[in-house]
Amino acid sequence: MEKINIRKLASILNISVATISKAMRDSHEISDATKKRVWDAARKYNYTPNPYASSLRRKKSKTIAVILPEVADNFFSLAINGIQAVAEAKGYHVLIYLTHESFELERTFVEDCCSGRVDGLLISITSETQTPDHIAKLQKENIPIVFFDREFEQITAPKVVTNDYDCGYQSAKLLVQRGCKNIRFLSISESLPICTKRAQGFLDAMAETVKNFGEEEAIYYCNGNNEQTRDHITKLLLSRPKVDGIVASVERLAIQVYLACQELKIKIPRNLRVIAFSTVETAPILNPSLSTVTQPAFDIGKSAAEILFTLMAGKDYGYHKKPVMIPSQIIERDSTK
Amino acid sequence: MEKINIRKLASILNISVATISKAMRDSHEISDATKKRVWDAARKYNYTPNPYASSLRRKKSKTIAVILPEVADNFFSLAINGIQAVAEAKGYHVLIYLTHESFELERTFVEDCCSGRVDGLLISITSETQTPDHIAKLQKENIPIVFFDREFEQITAPKVVTNDYDCGYQSAKLLVQRGCKNIRFLSISESLPICTKRAQGFLDAMAETVKNFGEEEAIYYCNGNNEQTRDHITKLLLSRPKVDGIVASVERLAIQVYLACQELKIKIPRNLRVIAFSTVETAPILNPSLSTVTQPAFDIGKSAAEILFTLMAGKDYGYHKKPVMIPSQIIERDSTK
Numbered sequence: 001m002e003k004i005n006i007r008k009l010a011s012i013l014n015i016s017v018a019t020i021s022k023a024m025r026d027s028h029e030i031s032d033a034t035k036k037r038v039w040d041a042a043r044k045y046n047y048t049p050n051p052y053a054s055s056l057r058r059k060k061s062k063t064i065a066v067i068l069p070e071v072a073d074n075f076f077s078l079a080i081n082g083i084q085a086v087a088e089a090k091g092y093h094v095l096i097y098l099t100h101e102s103f104e105l106e107r108t109f110v111e112d113c114c115s116g117r118v119d120g121l122l123i124s125i126t127s128e129t130q131t132p133d134h135i136a137k138l139q140k141e142n143i144p145i146v147f148f149d150r151e152f153e154q155i156t157a158p159k160v161v162t163n164d165y166d167c168g169y170q171s172a173k174l175l176v177q178r179g180c181k182n183i184r185f186l187s188i189s190e191s192l193p194i195c196t197k198r199a200q201g202f203l204d205a206m207a208e209t210v211k212n213f214g215e216e217e218a219i220y221y222c223n224g225n226n227e228q229t230r231d232h233i234t235k236l237l238l239s240r241p242k243v244d245g246i247v248a249s250v251e252r253l254a255i256q257v258y259l260a261c262q263e264l265k266i267k268i269p270r271n272l273r274v275i276a277f278s279t280v281e282t283a284p285i286l287n288p289s290l291s292t293v294t295q296p297a298f299d300i301g302k303s304a305a306e307i308l309f310t311l312m313a314g315k316d317y318g319y320h321k322k323p324v325m326i327p328s329q330i331i332e333r334d335s336t337k
Numbered sequence: 338m339e340k341i342n343i344r345k346l347a348s349i350l351n352i353s354v355a356t357i358s359k360a361m362r363d364s365h366e367i368s369d370a371t372k373k374r375v376w377d378a379a380r381k382y383n384y385t386p387n388p389y390a391s392s393l394r395r396k397k398s399k400t401i402a403v404i405l406p407e408v409a410d411n412f413f414s415l416a417i418n419g420i421q422a423v424a425e426a427k428g429y430h431v432l433i434y435l436t437h438e439s440f441e442l443e444r445t446f447v448e449d450c451c452s453g454r455v456d457g458l459l460i461s462i463t464s465e466t467q468t469p470d471h472i473a474k475l476q477k478e479n480i481p482i483v484f485f486d487r488e489f490e491q492i493t494a495p496k497v498v499t500n501d502y503d504c505g506y507q508s509a510k511l512l513v514q515r516g517c518k519n520i521r522f523l524s525i526s527e528s529l530p531i532c533t534k535r536a537q538g539f540l541d542a543m544a545e546t547v548k549n550f551g552e553e554e555a556i557y558y559c560n561g562n563n564e565q566t567r568d569h570i571t572k573l574l575l576s577r578p579k580v581d582g583i584v585a586s587v588e589r590l591a592i593q594v595y596l597a598c599q600e601l602k603i604k605i606p607r608n609l610r611v612i613a614f615s616t617v618e619t620a621p622i623l624n625p626s627l628s629t630v631t632q633p634a635f636d637i638g639k640s641a642a643e644i645l646f647t648l649m650a651g652k653d654y655g656y657h658k659k660p661v662m663i664p665s666q667i668i669e670r671d672s673t674k
Contacts (some may be wrong), residue, residue, distance in 0.1 A: 072414035
């Protein structure tokens with residue numbers, strides 16, 4: 001069958017060329033129904049978008065951007081390695097922007113991406129991010145964007161995540177099985193989906209397991225830099241000496257729990273059992289070895305980058321409706337035994 | 338005293354305006370003698386270069402680049418934080434490029450910096466880097482460059498380092514004091530100054546301390562990714578069971594030593610004492626806690642960035658002759674006791 005071009009396809013569907021182009025880039029301006037019509041017709045008439053069609057309009061930078069909170073965190077370091085593995089194979093450069101959880105920085109970085117400096121963006125949002133306008137603006141410029149790990153629920157865009165709810169649920173169940181009576185879930189944000197989903201899984205497991213479970217004190221928020229986080233945790237452990245189990249929802253919280261316990265001479269796991277969402281390579285050699293929800297950080301980065309390159313080539317990435325979910329693995333070590 | 342301009346200064350010194358400009362940017366094209374003449378005259382005649390003189394020629398990007406090997410390493414994560422603290426205060430963005438120890442990537446990234454994308458570069462070179470042409474090319478474009486940690490000896494440029502030789506020396510002395518008879522220095526490169534200086538300090542201390550010290554086997558090279566590094570270390574520990582002390586010259590080597598010992602059931606410190614150049618936050622909570630040469634990573638990044646901004650403003654950064662040296666601190670913990 002002969003290939004048709006975008007104009008022909010537009011006339012068949014009786015919509016504009018721009019609408020087809022936006023639909024194929026998964027723009028939020030186009031309805032799901034129209035996207036489906038476009039992709040169905042594209043398949044039917046064997047239409048393959050020219051990957052460089054859009055690059056004729058703007059100069060290709062051969063660069064993608066990654067905006068993320070922090071690199072002093074093994075999860076993000078590994079995710080970057082996954083992203084870079086894909087980008088290098090495609091001959092692209094990766095620019096990394098660190099927000100350090102500042103929404104203001106995130107906003108200016110995203111604006112920076114509008115200027116033609118990059119061809120696509122991978123983003124893991126800050127714990128402060130509450131409004132989507134900066135992201136929506138980038139989508140209007142037809143610059144492909146993919147969320148990884150820390151997504152933004154209100155934005156329609158490809159997302160690569162892990163099974164956060166399930167892992168929160170299973171972490172709580174594990175601590176209960178090991179005899180914990182008074183468990184706290186440590187969180188860094190009331191709005192980040194990774195935190196709220198992990199927390200919801202935790203709360204549901206607790207409500208199922210513990211009679212008259214009170215949610216009020218179950219989630220404990222720790223903010224700030226490492227020292228401030230450690231102070232928060234120390235305060236919790238001193239004021240609530242009956243706490244005998246902790247689920248740390250992000251990597252750096254677990255390390256601060258260990259350091260706080262070392263200072264307070266609280267023995268893990270005898271006095272306090274700990275499990276953490278963490279990919280930290282030192283988990284097996286910590287004292288005691290740390291039970292982890294090990295996230296597929298490299299694969300999350302790799303998968304997000306692959307989707308981004310698919311979008312940048314103007315192709316359908318095949319996951320319009322749901323985020324791509326790559327499951328984590330619970331590895332029990334001495335800290336919960 | 339009235340301010341004079343660059344043309345007046347050029348006519349006083351009987352050299353070209355371009356030479357003055359290059360001298361003030363510490364270009365390698367200008368001799369040290371000429372640089373001194375220019376700075377002396379600038380002070381004498383109260384000449385302050387216009388910080389935006391060069392920006393009139395090229396559009397300011399308000400962006401600096403950081404090229405470095407890896408972020409899954411706390412040293413570099415902390416150095417980035419130091420760099421970003423300075424850049425943010427100046428209203429600049431930081432772009433991070435990761436080389437993963439590939440010289441080819443480093444070369445293309447440095448070339449990327451020539452295109453006006455950035456106003457200045459901070460770099461920590463790869464373990465493969467042997468030729469300086471890519472750096473020299475950037476200097477010719479008058480884009481300021483500052484080395485941090487991993488410098489390139491053949492290039493004249495500002496450098497911020499730590500007291501590598503001394504720390505290698507002291508690490509060896511500590512292990513000897515603790516009773517080690519058969520010590521190995523683990524290195525990742527035969528050419529990186531950080532490795533060769535740390536190794537030389539180690540060798541000198543050993544030669545002073547141990548009768549008939551043989552250098553042949555004292556340095557052991559571990560290359561590749563984490564798994565390959567661990568294999569190298571396992572091979573060493575199996576083939577040389579008398580080895581009872583290790584100096585790990587970079588952070589990730591220490592973690593691989595611990596993991597290899599865990600697998601081989603070698604007890605630290607009883608069978609093997611370990612000290613590492615490392616800023617890893619988990620050092621006190623490892624099993625056993627890790628003795629470290631703790632590098633001032635944040636301050637190295639911060640200082641390098643401050644020098645870069647000084648150069649970008651066309652000012653003298655005040656350290657023409659010698660690298661800026663910020664000392665490390667040896668913290669003994671259980672792994673050497």
